[in-house]
Amino acid sequence: MPSPTTPPLSSPPGPPPPTTASGAESPATPTPPLSPPSTCPPPPSLAPFPPPCPRDSAASTSPATTSQLPYSCQVLTHLRLAVNFLTGQIPPDLAQCRSLSVLDLSSNVFEGAIPPALARLAALRVLDVSRNSLTDRIPQQLSSCRDLAVLVLTNIATSPGDHLEFNAFVGGLPLQLLSIPGLHILWAPKANLDGRLPSYRNGSCSLRAVNLAQNYIAGSVPSWLRECQDLAFLDLSSNTLEGPMPAGLRMGCMTYLNVTRNSLSGHLLPAVETDSKCPRRLIDDGIVMQYYERLVKGAMVVRPSGAMSRDVINVAMHDFSNNSFSGPLPSITLSLDGNCSYGLLLNSNMFNNTLSAGFFGFCKGASSISVNLSENQLSGNLDTLSSCLALWSFDASNNMLNGSCSVTDLPFLRRLILRGNNLTGEIPGVFGDLASLEVLDLSKNYLTGSIPSHLAHASHLQALMLDHNRLSGGIPPSFSELAQLAVLDVSFNNLSGDIPYLRHPPDCGSFAGNPLLHPCLGPNTSLPPSTAADSTKGAASRYLMVIVVSAATAIVSFLLVILLFVLCERRKRAKIANLRTKEVxxxxxxxxxxxxxxxxxxxxxxxxxxxxxxxxxxxxxxxxxxxxxxxxxxxxxxxxxxxxxxxxxxxxxxxxxxxxxxxxxxxxxxxxxxxxxxxxYLSGGNLETFIHEMGSRNVSWTEVHRIVVDVAQALTFLHCSCTPRIIHRDIKPSNILLDEKLNAYLSDFGLARLMEVTQTHATTDVAGTFGYVAPEYAATCRVSDKADVYSFGVVLLELMSGKRTLDPSFSQFDDGFTIVTWGRMLVQEGDTSEFFSAGLSVIAPMDILTEMLMIALSCTSESLADRPSMRQVAAKLKQLKNEQ
Missing domain, CATH: 3.30.200.20 (Phosphorylase Kinase; domain 1)
Structure with missing residues (x-):
């Protein structure tokens, strides 16, 4: 068996693992491995209960954790066990590895709490426990790790292939953790944290990235954050924070600041920048830098507000949307280096001032700008908009802007959305001079006059929304020259005349509400002007058309066979496409x-x-x-x-x-x-919880016996009466559910694989949980219904003893000692009474319990021929009730 210092099978995505100090000797008492081996295990004679063979990603996780670590682990400096299938609890004995600098346990299936004993790792620099199933409170003792620089408690998936995040901690973030002097990165989004952030902090602040998004944190944004001069990433979004943003916070020095979806209020007043450069120090630790770049890059996968220049190197975003900020718009001066694309989101607040030149001060610090001011109470005009030459996207919809909508000298502007304001006058023809313009939305205003034909000079225009205004005259025929125009909405105006030919089929609803406009007869019903002029030539070409149609008919007949084949393939693809809908x-x-x-x-x-x-x-x-x-x-x-x-x-x-x-x-x-x-839904929980609460519950022998018989009957049905026959392959207490009357139900019964009616079916994977997997299944990767019988026997042993299959009390015995070995040993010694839990021995006759123990041991026989079938087991268990 490998020692706990065996190098991990795989490394986490992101920074490569550094050199690992090794040289640890095997302990006197070997312990189960922390991760599965990379090849199939040896025969059962060499390893009675070997770890599973390699399996596909659909297989269940398995190996057990270690209960103690060798003394020589004290020389270990880097331990990376990410992206394995490690289960159980994080071993507190890891605290013996006093030289550990990096401990990465992410993307496993660890449960329970973070061991407070890890606080003894005085040299610890990086602790990553994200993407597990951890619960309980975050231990405040971790603040004793005074050199801790990176603490990753959760990490939300940013791409389809990432592991999902299931850590759900209890309570708030310990205040002492934020006082660690060298802490650079605190990452805990969607961690179920509540409470408040500390209002004060002692000592210097080295924080560079703080992500506490999607939690339940209340109170105010702490004012001491302005003292964190290296802070470049702050995400407090989707919490319940209240009050103002701290005065003096160096917003212009932060590449990412997100406080959206809180209840923040007051004026948004950044610090007065006395120096154009931010005094941010470089990260001198390579590992910390790698974590910073990987985490921040993953959180900023989506660029702000859509269209941004592909030529930019960096992306920065400040998101204050969906709060209750009021007063004037903030004046933010960016102090970011390099070719930067900047997004400023102030939408869905209560800002009630006018647009001023001072507001656009950030335009000097970025090469492309996206601004969202929608859903506020802004007034005034758009005269100062042209002062921001780097503007790519500007959304000021649903405000109270008035006056003319004239916008000029914005060569990079792609999106201009001014819907739902009080704009008046005519549509300026200069919009046609905006060479990059793709989306223009002037709908729901009070615009008058005609639609300028000069708009057709904006050759990249894709969407033009002019609906719900007071426009008159005709729709310019020159719009037929706009090759990319896919949306043209001029509904509910006073337009008249013909609907011009459009390259993309129009929606007739986009022309409704114009009584004088000629009817819309469907896609491309109106021809371009050049076609009308050449109508006489069309008559002459009709004879040629007849010849072409005749030839085409013959060709179509030939192609029908090919078409039928294509349709069959398309139906197959359509079936798959239909599955990916919102249909249940x-x-x-x-x-x-x-x-x-x-x-x-x-x-x-x-x-x-x-x-x-x-x-x-x-x-x-x-x-x-x-x-x-x-x-x-x-x-x-x-x-x-x-x-x-x-x-x-x-x-x-x-x-x-x-x-x-x-x-x-x-x-x-x-x-x-x-x-x-x-x-x-079953309200009684699962059998795993039931087993470990039996001592404190008033349970009768009849209820215990019924649970056992119910599970045996379910497996008998799957093996003998179900078509197609199903071998479960992952029988364990957590997959057995109970209702309020303690009737048992087997779950996950078909998710491992569906099996056809064969005695033994060769597979390429082992689906099961270590400790419950039959030895021949683990050794040969071949499964039969007798593998389910073995797993059922292990569950029966757990139910009778109240112990786990790999119980910590077995650490005194040799490696490979499980609840099966323990049961056999007690039977050989003639001391079976020690096997049963105290609560069970009180409610059931000892002779009945002993006979049930013998049934369980026969189920877990190493020989397939000696194991009974589930039908025989169910019959024998029913007979026990009659013998009482």
Whole structure:
């Protein structure tokens, strides 16, 4: 077995791992590995319970964690175990590795709390525990790591291939962590944090990147942030912060500042910049720099406000939208180096001043600018807009701007949106001189006069919205020259005359509300002017057209065969495309409330507040569609399945399977961003929780016996009566659910794979959880229904003993010692009474318990021939009840 210092199988995306100090010797008592080996394990005779073989991404996670680490781990400086399948809790014994500088445990399936013992790692510089299933409070003892520079608690996925984030901590961020003097990066978006940020801070501040977005943090934005002169990235968006932004905050020196979707108010007054340069120091630690670049780059994948120059090197954004800021617009002076694209979002606030030249001071510090001022109470005119030559996009819709809409000398302007204001006068023809203009929206104003034909000189124009004004005259025929014009909306004006020919088929609704305008007869019904002039030539060409049509008819007949073939392929593709809609496919008589939008709304967009469990196939959420009508939604990652069409066929097969001890699959949805299965909700939790609470619950032997029989009957049905036959391959307590009356239901019964009716089916992967996987399955990667029998026996042993299959109490024995080995040892020693939990031995006769133990041990026999079938097990368990 490898020692805990074995190099990791894979490295996390991003910075390459540095040189790892090694030389650790194997401990006197070997421990289970932290990660699975890269090849199939040796035969069972050499390793009775080897780790699983390599498996595809659909397989469940497995290996156990370590209970102790060797003394020589003290020389280890870098430990990277990211992107593995490590389960259980983070080993507190990692604190023995006193020289650790980098500890990366991200993208695993660790549960429980962050061990406070890690505070003893005095040399720790980087701690990354993101993308696990951690809970409980963040230990304040971590503040003892005075050299800690990077703390990554959560990290939201930024691309489809990323691991999802399931950490859901309790309580707030310990105030002591923010006082670590050398902390550069604090990254904890969507971490379920509440409480308040500290109002004061002792000592100097080295923070460069703080991401606490999508939490439940209340209170005010702390004023001590203005003392963090190196701060370049601050994301406090989607919290419940109140009050003003701190006066003196050096906004112009920050490349990313996001406080959208809070309840902030007051005037937005940045610091008075006395120096054009920001006094930011360089990061002298290569690892910290790599983390900074990777995290910040991932958070800024989407450029602000759409269209931005492709030639820019850097992107900067300040987002103050969706708050209650009021008063004048802020004056922000950028102090950013290099070719920068800048986005300023002030929309959906209560700014009530006018546009001034001082507001556009930021235009001197960037090569392309995007500004959003929509949904405010701004007044005045647009005279100062031309002072920002680098403007790419300007949105001031739904304000109270008045006067003329004349805008000139903006050579890079692509989007100008002035919808819903009080603009008057005629549309200036100079808009046609804006060579880069792509979108012009002047709708819902009070514009008069005619549409200037000079607009056709804006050759890149793609969308022109002039609806709901008071325009008159005709639509310029020159619009037929605009090759990229896809949207032309002139509805609800006083226009007259013909609708010109347009290169893209128009929507007739875009011309409604103009009584004097000639009717719209559909796409391209009006011909261009040159066609009308040459109408006499058209008559002469009709004879030629007849000949062409005749020849075309013969060609079409020949092509019909090819067309039929193409249609068949298109139907196949259409079927796949139809699957990726918002449709929810249901089985049986599903209620009308079972829709995609209702499910997303009921889970609060899959919020961690509705999270009820995680597993190898994804996370499960509770959704109450109507009062009293609850379902469980298992959100999947489509990348874990071989093909969409195959996945659809398999799920439809599962939807037809019904048994009183199987969780009911009610429906499913396959989409571009969300893929989930919908099950009936069971309020009793899972068997794993039940086992470890038996000592404190008033449970009868009848209830325990019923749970065992229910699971055995469910497996018997899958193995013997189900068509096609299904081998579960991941039987464990967390996959056995209970209702309020403690009836048991088997879940995830078809997600490992569907099996045809064969005795043994060779596979290329092992789907299962370490400790429950049959030895022959792990060693040979070949599965049979007897592998499920083995896993059921392990579950039965756990239920009777109250111990886990790899219980910490087994650390005193040799490597490979599990609950199966322990049960056999006690039977050989004739001391079976020690095996059963105290609560179970009180409610059940000892002879019945001993006989059930023998059934479980026969199920976990190393020989397939000696294991009974599930039908035999179910019959024997039912017989036990009659023997009481």
């Amino acid at each position: 496919v249901t089985f049986g008589d599903a209620p009308p409330e079972l829709t995609h939008d209702n499910l997303v709304r009921a889970t609060n967009n899959f919020s961690i507040q509705n999270l009820i469990g995680t597993g190898g196939f994804g996370a499960t959420y509770k959704a109450e569609l109507t009062p009293g009508f609850l379902v469980a939604v298992k959100r999947l990652a489509m990348g874990r399945f071989q093909g969409l069409e195959q996945f659809d066929a398999e799920i439809r097969t599962l939807g037809r399977i019904r048994h009183r001890n199987l969780v009911t699959l009610m429906g499913y949805h396959i989409g571009e961003s969300d893929t989930f299965l919908i099950y009936n």
